[in-house]
Amino acid sequence: MSTPASRHHKRPRGEGQWALGYREPLNKNEENKKNDDGLNVRQRIIDVYAKGGFDSIDPADLRGRMRWYGLYTQRKPGIDGGKTAILEPEELDDRYFMLRIRIDGGQLDLRQLRVIADISNEYGRGTADLTDRQNVQLHWVEIESVPDIWRRLEEVGLSTTEACGDTPRVIMGCPLAGIDADEVIDATAQVREIHDRFIGDPAYSNLPRKFKSALSGCTAHCTVHEINDIAFVGVRLPTGETGFDLWVGGGLSTNPMLGKRLGVFVGPERVADVYGGVIGIFRDYGYRRLRHRARIKFLVNDWGVEKFREVLETEYLKEPLPDGPAPEAPRGERRDHVGVHPQKDGNFYVGFAPKVGRLDGDALHLIADIAERHGSGRVRTTVEQKMVILDVAPDRVDSLVAELEANDLPVNPSTFRRQTMACTGIEYCKLAIVETKASAMNLIDELERRLPLFAEPLTVNVNGCPNSCARIQVADIGLKGQLVVNDRGEQVEGFQIHLGGALGASAGFGRKVRGLKTTAEDLPDYVERVVTHYEAQKKEGEPFADWVQRADEADLK
Template identity: 70%
Template sequence: MADTAKPASAAPSRRKAGRHRGEGQWAAGHFTPLNGNEQFKKDDDGLNVRTRIETIYSRTGFASIDPNDLRGRMRWWGLYTQRRPGIDGGRTAVLEPEELEDEYFMMRVRVDGGRLTTEQLRVIGEISQEFARGTADITDRQNIQYHWIRIEDVPEIWRRLEAVGLSTTEACGDTPRAFLGSPVAGIASDEIIDGTAALEETKRRVVGNPAYSNLPRKFKTAISGSPLLDVAHEINDVSFVGVRHPEHGPGFDVWVGGGLSTNPKFGVRLGAWVPEEDVPDVHEGIVSIFRDYGYRRLRNRARLKFLVADWGPEKFRRVLEDEYLGRKLVDGPAPEFPAQRWRDHIGVHLQKDGRFYVGFAPRVGRVDGATLTKIADLAEAHGSGRVRTTPEQKMIILDVTEDRVESLVDGLEALDLTTEPSVFRRGTMACTGIEFCKLAIVETKGRASSLIDELERRLPDFDEPLTINVNGCPNSCARIQTADIGLKGQLVTDADGRQVEGYQVHLGGSLGLDPAFGRKVRGLKVTAAELPDYIERVLTRYREERQDGERFAQWAARADEGALK
């Protein structure tokens, strides 16, 4: 492809500054750092911190870590300091970083495409038990997150992960983060195209490559050829979505500029069809546009979605073709949106080779190392040794023969990993929350888990597909704006006038057929204690008022405010 692997310092000076002259765009010749993050990245590439971790910090301890490494570059290797226990949510925004953080780390292990072997899963479980106090959460980016990691143990953890082909490289930071991929790529009987090869080659080119290790902000990628649209393609920086071209056959439709957080935007189509073999070139071109033209002045405007919103898809495609690919892309069709509501692959499903895959539901992604090793044992005894994580915090065991399905299902049930979960267990996700996250205001994982139990008890016959996403702060790691019921953690005032943990409620968000961000009803905030009562009340009202076949999101969009309170 055309000149995308040039070092950052070689961004072409011939490009003229656009109207966003003050945005710190390298392509406009603006290389002077405009904030502290840009300064520490210019001072030293985040990839270089690994050497210091291995040779200095792991030997001299937490207190010896340079602040720009501790709260900056170490993210390039999947490491964030975690929240010090006992600090309530009211102090999240007022304390200095050194007051909030503990001398332990969250470590994020990349699981690109959710692809794991049982050997890898067993090593993940063993590391969890030995170094992370048993923690090993599954994220909605298909990763695994540890907590309680000591800096002294990091080199040994890396050694064990890398011995089985795993890594933490650029799992965080202003980098190409872990790639979402269909967890049933290559095996699903209804698959349009297998995106595995394209994902692996793209990862090989960009991850750990200094040409792409200093981006304006994080960069999220999704590649899936599933007709279920199972990677939330609408809310990634770039997504490649499986489609069939009427002349050229199976390939990918390209979307750019999606993202949530405090200024959510859906991605837009470039209108281009890309064959499997060209995905890595096109991805490199798009990430290079972000590197060169992305906004670096303000962190809250540094995501690709802001550039795409200002340029529009036509200009973005023109720059991609003319300045980075050196060729025109083929026009192509949009994906067809499936009528099926669930995109998580839960349950027992036939593979195209006659075997089965079995999807099951941990509670809000919370598992532990001992359970992961038991899942690995079950997968080896019943399948071929292949396991997957999903973008809904779920897991799948592949390649199970028909005569072994029942035994596997029973073995999973014994671990409280059901293949036939209730609507509430199946559809509820939660971010890390105040237990470990320095940005969080409220608790999430435990509260979401207890909410599942309470709703199962109160509404045992509720069977309409429904998503409830629980987030500890406004940043939407749990995708609150696109859930049927999105819960954004904040402090609220209870009936006695006290400040307590609670949630702002977003209603009727959705992806897929009718993508929409959830509706915020004026004054609708719920205390944590009131949460089960509120959700029971609004779901009961929905069932009373829904029209034939009407989804919750459709009802919530038209309901009067009184029905939603």
């Protein structure tokens, strides 16, 4: 009798895999990419659209290829979330763009930070949001200003190339690479090599969907390797040799899956070749027929790790990889780098917490000035929408901390300030159903006021739609934006609630309790209630996620 898997593989239409001969465009996105590579839009933006203005932009470029350079039209103001799924793209489009600046490895020097700050103030109405993938996003950008923005970014070694689109997007890395006394391996050189070899290369600019990468030797596992398309995690062999453990096929969105270990050891000199092999498999064997099944996680899930490893070694690398060990469990309860900590060179790094990643051009200038006054020339972005200042001498730490704290950039934040994240939301995003940033900020303020003594680790992730840009399924409290009915019978903004998601040793997705929703207005009351139940019932040292698994449903509502 045939299994569901074998029936799946015999589907006559195939999944649009190039390696199996399916080259015909199978949907509008594939047709658009076949007609013209997304990388080619750059010259049209410079020569045509920036001169002719918004109305001169070809729709196929506007809603497709411009993403290859980090540009999305933002949402037209005043369109409520109930219309998100109903209106056509051109009805949702504003005449302004979000522009995503890729910051590979989260690495910035002060000159780069100041250029971003200037661009924000001159061309983005002061907007500058830190994302949970270490990027900076600007808003209100007009097409006429894009060539000058690119020129200024590229003069300091930054770009927006493949910051969005069906491409290899930003390569996440530990912000402490090279300075953390505990790190297994410094992956800076590997991040750079992958960037230089693959980003902007037409051989890899037409993937089935986006491709998210993480590469780190951090013992806190700060790059959340479990939910990336590809991740290299620092490991040490019994001989003392260091390298990387390879993970593939992680991702969240509406069909979440955790990444899977291939069980191989990748030496530092092999990382870029292995990366090229995995992204090659995705390009050639990835599913292109249905857009919602086009991420590499579906291929890995169907093939299994044994077949994936075999194809990688035999077809792409032409040689086997040695078996290797799994990474050690993450260090510490919080996988971030907030606070004051020693570097291996005797200096200190200082991590601080902007509120849900929301900054502006003036704040970026301020951060650069504070860092420079305290002897630092380097700052970093993190995957938790936070920032880190490196290389602070011991006698300058207290002064630095005082200046950051005085400017609402706390180094010793509350749990709620430290561990609440929010996606862009309806303010700018065309996919969103509800507002997120202001709701999350209000939630932080309310919880700090109501629960001033609460100090346990607790992640609260706020998302404006089901796509999980803010990683709702792996948060202690994950909030998925939707319209709900309040007690007065009105349809209002609210959230479906996921509880007890986690990464690390006990990785798993949050528990959905039937009918568990809240209005945005009642959100602080709900979180206060469930956190209070946790505090009253938890065992010594019991994480929130573990408590959720055994808690009565009544205590989760």
